[in-house]
Amino acid sequence: MYFRFRVKPGMTQVNMGKVIDGKAIAAGLYEEMQREVVELEQKYGRRPGLTVIIVGEDPASQVYVRNKEIAAKKVGFVSEVIRMPEQTTQEELLKVIARLNADPTVDGILVQLPVPKHIDKDAVIAAVAPEKDVDGFFGMKSGFTMKQGYVAPCTPRACIHLIKTTGETIEGRHALVVGRGELVGKPVATLLLNENATVTIAHSRTRNLGEIARTADIIIAAVGRPHIITGDMVKPGAILIDVGINRGADGKLCGDIDFASASEKAGWITPVPGGVGPMTIAMLMRNTLDCYLNRVR
Numbered sequence: 001m002y003f004r005f006r007v008k009p010g011m012t013q014v015n016m017g018k019v020i021d022g023k024a025i026a027a028g029l030y031e032e033m034q035r036e037v038v039e040l041e042q043k044y045g046r047r048p049g050l051t052v053i054i055v056g057e058d059p060a061s062q063v064y065v066r067n068k069e070i071a072a073k074k075v076g077f078v079s080e081v082i083r084m085p086e087q088t089t090q091e092e093l094l095k096v097i098a099r100l101n102a103d104p105t106v107d108g109i110l111v112q113l114p115v116p117k118h119i120d121k122d123a124v125i126a127a128v129a130p131e132k133d134v135d136g137f138f139g140m141k142s143g144f145t146m147k148q149g150y151v152a153p154c155t156p157r158a159c160i161h162l163i164k165t166t167g168e169t170i171e172g173r174h175a176l177v178v179g180r181g182e183l184v185g186k187p188v189a190t191l192l193l194n195e196n197a198t199v200t201i202a203h204s205r206t207r208n209l210g211e212i213a214r215t216a217d218i219i220i221a222a223v224g225r226p227h228i229i230t231g232d233m234v235k236p237g238a239i240l241i242d243v244g245i246n247r248g249a250d251g252k253l254c255g256d257i258d259f260a261s262a263s264e265k266a267g268w269i270t271p272v273p274g275g276v277g278p279m280t281i282a283m284l285m286r287n288t289l290d291c292y293l294n295r296v297r
């Protein structure tokens with residue numbers, strides 16, 4: 001999908017920023033995984049298994065878990081959702097995790113967050129076997145070296161995948177990560193370093209964000225502030241990946257990047273919605289498949 005810019009009278013160069021279509025790229029990944037699962041079942045005698053645990057009734061979590069279940073079935077995994085009541089004790093939850101850790105047919109375990117307040121989230125995350133941790137929380141601690149058998153978190157991995165689909169090189173380029181959160185900012189900076197980018201991390205206290213941004217070949221915006229990156233901050237031709245999902249003043253979904261102005265300067269840009277969002281669950285499926293491969297091979 002291409003996004004064409006108005007050519008103003010007298011313009012000699014047509015600046016054409018291309019939209020990175022996350023929905024289409026995710027659809028391609030699903031197709032690829034469906035084929036792979038059929039082949040793997042023939043080769044290893046079983047399909048990858050993903051188990052999601054949800055404790056309590058949080059309505060948003062119910063929707064997320066349902067979407068994960070649908071995606072897992074779509075790619076042909078053995079998919080199980082364990083629903084536990086709000087009053088479940090930490091001990092009971094840890095017992096279920098221990099059983100799944102020992103179950104050879106389970107390749108991926110995901111405990112949907114948040115868990116109820118009386119349960120220690122960190123103890124739960126730590127209880128999941130590192131080689132079955134499809135969230136990539138453990139991999140975050142180990143710097144995500146795939147050869148160790150741990151996967152990277154889904155959204156950061158989706159960002160790297162989207163950059164790679166442009167065909168542009170990451171190695172040696174200046175990548176700016178805006179945001180230092182545990183779920184996206186920090187891990188995506190590590191993944192960019194693993195790809196040999198020169199990485200800058202900016203955050204709410206950063207001075208001269210515009211000046212820094214104008215030197216970046218790649219910008220990953222993950223702060224949750226609507227339109228913090230505007231066109232005047234973008235180096236011509238830069239790759240812009242927008243992880244933000246915000247509600248704008250008009251009530252519509254918008255990203256951390258001002259698409260209208262930034263797309264006039266960018267070489268490539270992800271929209272919101274339809275960019276990083278659809279890729280995240282696709283990457284959870286890829287992580288599950290990779291955990292399976294690490295275990296069967």
Ligand code: GUN
Nearest residue numbers: 064110111112113114135
């Ligand atoms: N709740 C919201 N996002 C996530 C996620 O990425 N992983 C888990 N386990 N829970 C979540």
